[in-house]
Amino acid sequence: xxxxxxxxxxxxxxxxxxxxxxxxxxxxxxxxxxxxxxxxxxxxxxxxxxxxxxxxxxxxxxxxxxxxxxxxxxxxxxxxxxxxxxxxxxxxxxxxxxxxxxxxxxxxxxxxxxxxxxxxxxxxxxxxxxxxxxxxxxxxxxxxxxxxxxxxxxxxxxxxxxxxxxxxxxxxxxxxxxxxxxxxxxxxxxxxxxxxxxxxxxxxxxxxxxxxxxxxxxxxxxxxxxxxxxxxxxxxxxxxxxxxxxxxxxxxxxxxxxxxxxxxxxxxxxxxxxxxxxxxxxxxxxxxxxxxxxxxxxxxxxxxxxxxxx
Numbered sequence: 001x002x003x004x005x006x007x008x009x010x011x012x013x014x015x016x017x018x019x020x021x022x023x024x025x026x027x028x029x030x031x032x033x034x035x036x037x038x039x040x041x042x043x044x045x046x047x048x049x050x051x052x053x054x055x056x057x058x059x060x061x062x063x064x065x066x067x068x069x070x071x072x073x074x075x076x077x078x079x080x081x082x083x084x085x086x087x088x089x090x091x092x093x094x095x096x097x098x099x100x101x102x103x104x105x106x107x108x109x110x111x112x113x114x115x116x117x118x119x120x121x122x123x124x125x126x127x128x129x130x131x132x133x134x135x136x137x138x139x140x141x142x143x144x145x146x147x148x149x150x151x152x153x154x155x156x157x158x159x160x161x162x163x164x165x166x167x168x169x170x171x172x173x174x175x176x177x178x179x180x181x182x183x184x185x186x187x188x189x190x191x192x193x194x195x196x197x198x199x200x201x202x203x204x205x206x207x208x209x210x211x212x213x214x215x216x217x218x219x220x221x222x223x224x225x226x227x228x229x230x231x232x233x234x235x236x237x238x239x240x241x242x243x244x245x246x247x248x249x250x251x252x253x254x255x256x257x258x259x260x261x262x263x264x265x266x267x268x269x270x271x272x273x274x275x276x277x278x279x280x281x282x283x284x285x286x287x288x289x290x291x292x293x294x295x296x297x298x299x300x301x302x303x304x305x306x307x308x309x310x
Contacts, residue, residue, distance in 0.1 A: 007144055014140045021129065092231040097219035099277035100163065101232045104212040106270035107205055109239035110263040112174060112198040114139050117247045117259070122195070124253040125187045139199045146206035154211060159218075163211035164278050167271050170204030173197045178264050182257065194260070208274075239266070 020027035050056050092098060111117045114136045122132055146166075154162045177197020184190040220228045246259040 007147065011140065011144065014136060017136065018133070021133065088227050088231050091224065092228060095220065095224075095228065097216050097228070099273050100212045100215045101228070102235065103167070103270040103274040103277070104209055105232055105235035105239055106266050106273070107170075107208070107239075108236045109243050109266035111243055111247060111256075111259045112177070112194070112201065112263050114198075117244070118198070121253055121256045122191060125191055127188075127191070135195050135199065139202055142199055143202045143206050146203045147210070149203065150207040150210040153207070154214065159211045159214040160278060160281055163208050163215065163274060166204045166207030166211060167274055168204070170201045170208065171268055171271050173201035173204060174264050174267055177201070178260055181260060 016027055016031060019030055092101075095101075114132070119132055122135075123129075150162065150166065153165065157165075174197055177194045177200075180193030180197070181190045184193060216228070216232070217225070243259070243263065246262050247256075250256065250258045
């Protein structure tokens with residue numbers, strides 16, 4: 001399901017952008033046609049689920065007896081709303097799946113994707129629509145490939161280990177991209193380095209996203225998955241808004257280095273939080289090769305030990 005979700009989110013805007021490059025009117029008509037066509041598909045799917053789940057056929061029971069009780073109920077509901085939010089926050093922060101979930105949410109605090117912020121910067125320094133289209137094509141290919149790479153890796157080493165490997169890949173890619181962006185004097189070459197690093201990091205981003213979702217599904221109790229996922233989605237939206245706020249504050253192209261720095265800091269903070277989770281679960285982060293793994297005391301044969309001189 002997550003693979004289908006990612007493919008639709010990534011491939012849909014990409015193909016509409018390609019059509020828009022040919023004709024904006026055609027892109028609008030195609031978008032309208034797809035939305036109209038999806039209505040019938042959605043209604044068919046809803047009806048099919050309704051028929052397959054008998055529990056959905058039961059009528060909804062009303063707990064309100066009269067209008068006065070209804071008004072009082074609404075008043076108490078408004079008063080209870082802040083308490084409900086606070087209870088949800090407390091449950092989210094105290095849950096054992098908080099660290100991987102919050103780490104994944106932090107990754108949404110980034111301008112290093114081919115969204116409007118980065119595209120605007122690239123256009124301002126001399127990139128044209130053709131170059132950006134090529135970069136977007138490669139980026140989408142990398143992102144979709146993660147939906148096949150991540151399940152294969154998780155089947156071999158498990159979602160927890162896969163998560164630390166994918167997140168490490170993302171951090172290394174962004175560290176290289178930011179170093180080149182800050183160190184290279186040519187604007188075009190610096191931006192190209194940033195683009196290449198951002199494209200490479202997408203495999204780590206979506207690979208970690210899939211790993212974190214598997215961990216959350218396994219760790220969160222079925223009765224609380226809805227509230228936990230809602231809280232996670234709210235943090236993702238909050239950090240995404242923060243990424244837009246950075247480019248509002250630092251709006252000039254020559255100031256784009258600061259949103260880049262904040263994006264890298266957010267990713268590395270997420271990496272640190274997930275490292276704490278892995279350490280608490282496994283006791284270590286990475287397996288060392290046997291040739292350099294520390295030996296336990298007493299494992300060295302007596303004949304090979306250094307003897308104390310008398």
